Amino acid sequence: MQPLPDTPIELTIERLGQLGEGVASWQGRTVFIPGAFPGDVVRVHLEQQGRVLRGLLRQVLSDGADRRPSPCPLSTDCGGCDWLELAEPAQRAAKQEIVLSTLEHLGHLPRSQFTVRPLLVAPRDFGYRRRSVLHFAKGALAYFGRRSHERVPVSVCGALTPALTALPGKLAPLLKPLSKDAEEVHLLAEGEKAAFAVMLTGQVATRHVEAAEAAVRALRLEGAVLVPKEGSPRLLGKPALRSLSPLRPEVPLYLRPDAFAQAHAEANVGLVTSAVYELASRETDSVLELYSGNGNFTFPLAATAASVLGVESSPVGVELAQRSAREGGVTHVRFIQGDARRVVQGLIGEGRTFDLCLADPPRTGAPGLALQVSLLGVKRVVYVACDPASLARDAAGLVAAGYRPVALQVVDMFPQTHHVEAVMSFER
Numbered sequence: 001m002q003p004l005p006d007t008p009i010e011l012t013i014e015r016l017g018q019l020g021e022g023v024a025s026w027q028g029r030t031v032f033i034p035g036a037f038p039g040d041v042v043r044v045h046l047e048q049q050g051r052v053l054r055g056l057l058r059q060v061l062s063d064g065a066d067r068r069p070s071p072c073p074l075s076t077d078c079g080g081c082d083w084l085e086l087a088e089p090a091q092r093a094a095k096q097e098i099v100l101s102t103l104e105h106l107g108h109l110p111r112s113q114f115t116v117r118p119l120l121v122a123p124r125d126f127g128y129r130r131r132s133v134l135h136f137a138k139g140a141l142a143y144f145g146r147r148s149h150e151r152v153p154v155s156v157c158g159a160l161t162p163a164l165t166a167l168p169g170k171l172a173p174l175l176k177p178l179s180k181d182a183e184e185v186h187l188l189a190e191g192e193k194a195a196f197a198v199m200l201t202g203q204v205a206t207r208h209v210e211a212a213e214a215a216v217r218a219l220r221l222e223g224a225v226l227v228p229k230e231g232s233p234r235l236l237g238k239p240a241l242r243s244l245s246p247l248r249p250e251v252p253l254y255l256r257p258d259a260f261a262q263a264h265a266e267a268n269v270g271l272v273t274s275a276v277y278e279l280a281s282r283e284t285d286s287v288l289e290l291y292s293g294n295g296n297f298t299f300p301l302a303a304t305a306a307s308v309l310g311v312e313s314s315p316v317g318v319e320l321a322q323r324s325a326r327e328g329g330v331t332h333v334r335f336i337q338g339d340a341r342r343v344v345q346g347l348i349g350e351g352r353t354f355d356l357c358l359a360d361p362p363r364t365g366a367p368g369l370a371l372q373v374s375l376l377g378v379k380r381v382v383y384v385a386c387d388p389a390s391l392a393r394d395a396a397g398l399v400a401a402g403y404r405p406v407a408l409q410v411v412d413m414f415p416q417t418h419h420v421e422a423v424m425s426f427e428r
Contacts, residue, residue, distance in 0.1 A: 002027055004046045008058045013040045016094045018102055018388055020082050020418025024055065031055045034147060035076075037086050038094075039064020066090035071126070072158060079146040081159055081416040088415065092119050095420040096410050099388045103408070107392030107399075114405040114424075120274065122267040125415040129160045129263045132187045134168060136179040141168040159416065163189035167219070171196065174215035178208045188257035190241035190265075197225040197239070197257035204234045212236050225258045233258055233316070240320065246272040247300040251328030259316040260293055267413045271384070271421055272300050274409040275358060278425035279382045281305040285355040288347075288376065290340045290366065295321035295333075297358055297384075302333050305356070310335045311343045344372045353377035358384070365390030370397035380427040386413075391422055403428045 011024035013036045022036030026046065033055040036042050041062040044055030060067070070076075070084040083091050096119045103109045122128065134141040137151035145152050155169025164187050175185065178198060186197040198212065204226045212224040216237050223237025239258075245251040246269045255261045262268040275297055281287055285305045292298055292310030294317050302308045310333065312318050318337040325333050336343050340361075357378045359366050363386055373381055381403060385391035399405060403426035413421040 004048065004053075008043045008045045010041065010043055010061065011055065013038050013042065013064065016098065016418070018098055018418075021054075026053070029053050033057055034082070035085075036060070037064050037067050037090070040067060074143075074152055074154060077145050077150075078152045078154070079144045079148070080157075082146065082418055084416050088125055091415065092121060092412055095119065095412060095418070098418075099391070099408070099410050099420060099422050102388035102392045103395060105392075106389055107396040109392070109395055109399065109405055111408075115407040117274075117407060117409045120267070120270040120409065120411040122264055122270075122412045122415050124264070124266060126158055127161060127165065128266070128415065130164070130189045130265055131257070131261055131263050132157070132160055132164060132168075134185045134187070136172075136175075136182055136185070139172060139176055139179065141172045141185060160187070161189045163192050163194045167194060167196075170219055171215055174218060175211055177211040178205075181205070181208065186257045188239075188241060188255060188261065190243050190255055193222045193241050194219075195222045195224060195237075195239040195241060195257045197227055197233075199227045199258075201229060203228045203231065209234065209236065225256065227258050240323075245295070245299040245324065245328070247276065248303055248328075251299045251330060252324050253296065253299070254294060254320040254323055256294075256316055256320060259314060259320060262296065262413065264413050264415075267411060267421075268296070271411045271413065271423065272297055274411065274423045275360075275382050275384055276300050276304075278407060278409065278423055279356055279358055279380065281356055286353075288344075288354040288357045288373075288378065290344070290357065290359040290369075291361050292321065292335065293317045293360070295324050295335075297360060298333055298335075299324065299328065299330060301358065302330055306332065308333045309354075311340050312337060313339055340366070341368055341372070344376070348372065348375045356380050356382075358382045360384040361390070361394075363387045363390060365394050367394075369394055370401035370403070373398075373403075374401045380425065382423060382425050385422045385424065386419065388420070388422065391424060395424060395426070398426045 013022040022033040024031045035057045043059040066087045075084045140153035142151035142153045184199040223239030226234040240254045243253045245253040287305045287308045289310045292312045406425040409423040411421040
């Protein structure tokens with residue numbers, strides 16, 4: 001193998017990789033360059049990082065056609081929005097291509113084998129994030145830096161919804177008494193209402209409660225949650241924010257800052273609509289929903305299905321979903337709290353069967369899903385993915401188990417970043 005040069009070299013960016021980095025070639029080897037975009041001519045310092053060759057960006061010598069000035073002064077350091085300098089049309093085209101090429105190269109599923117639907121565009125490109133995770137850094141709240149755990153202090157963030165934009169700067173001094181005992185601070189908004197959660201390194205102490213309560217009062221927030229390392233969360237005020245279930249406004253949907261919620265409220269409606277359409281449940285169908293969360297997909301699915309069984313590991317998610325079912329008068333849904341794989345193994349052992357399955361796993365995917373749905377007699381599977389590689393691996397497993405890929409819908413849930421959601425359907 002040829003030794004790497006000691007001085008920076010000049011490269012031209014050919015495309016974008018799965019993790020949002022620019023991709024170039026050097027001596028027949030692929031080089032990944034964070035912060036570079038197609039068409040850029042760049043000067044980089046090459047570094048071997050494990051089996052991957054990366055280029056540390058030293059200078060952009062000439063801009064590619066889709067490069068633009070960043071609207072955020074923190075973008076060179078902050079790890080939150082890595083595509084701020086890439087025009088939106090190019091972002092969308094890249095996301096569609098990244099998902100398709102990952103399915104082809106990792107999952108061995110040619111795009112010609114299924115319907116590729118046009119990308120769903122998010123209604124807002126800026127100021128859309130209704131949830132955020134921050135960390136303390138010398139009395140300020142901060143994001144992690146680009147591909148590092150270095151902390152970048154932030155007082156105002158234009159990526160957040162108006163209810164949250166200035167909250168990091170306002171909240172940080174009020175939470176100073178608990179800053180040394182906090183791992184993370186989670187912000188959440190629904191419309192004009194906001195709440196926060198503090199993930200603690202130990203148990204909840206009186207000073208933690210007093211600081212959080214003072215912050216809620218001073219900033220006129222709905223409430224807060226203090227989450228100890230072990231034990232039950234401590235709720236202050238009313239941190240569960242009331243929303244409406246997508247496609248079913250008669251059913252309330254509750255969000256809490258210590259539980260998962262999709263970051264883009266408007267794009268989430270498109271995501272749910274796509275999943276419901278692809279699953280195509282009928283009034284006689286039984287649906288198994290894995291990783292059901294707070295019921296984001298559950299209640300729209302229940303509108304047309306005979307029954308829905310949701311499986312979710314988070315006690316908070318199940319609690320919120322059950323509250324929605326009670327208040328919305330939805331009686332043909334049921335929730336089980338537990339690890340999805342173990343719960344499904346129990347269902348198989350009981351001889352249960354389901355007509356349809358919707359899975360919305362975390363970034364790591366759903367290993368073993370193909371065998372499990374096959375043993376449950378599932379005829380149609382809809383997989384909601386936030387990671388193209390996990391989608392490709394699990395899609396390959398489904399195909400090997402006898403399921404045929406039907407359609408792919410990519411959703412631009414996270415404008416200004418390389419992150420993307422995808423909905424893919426399979427049947428047998």
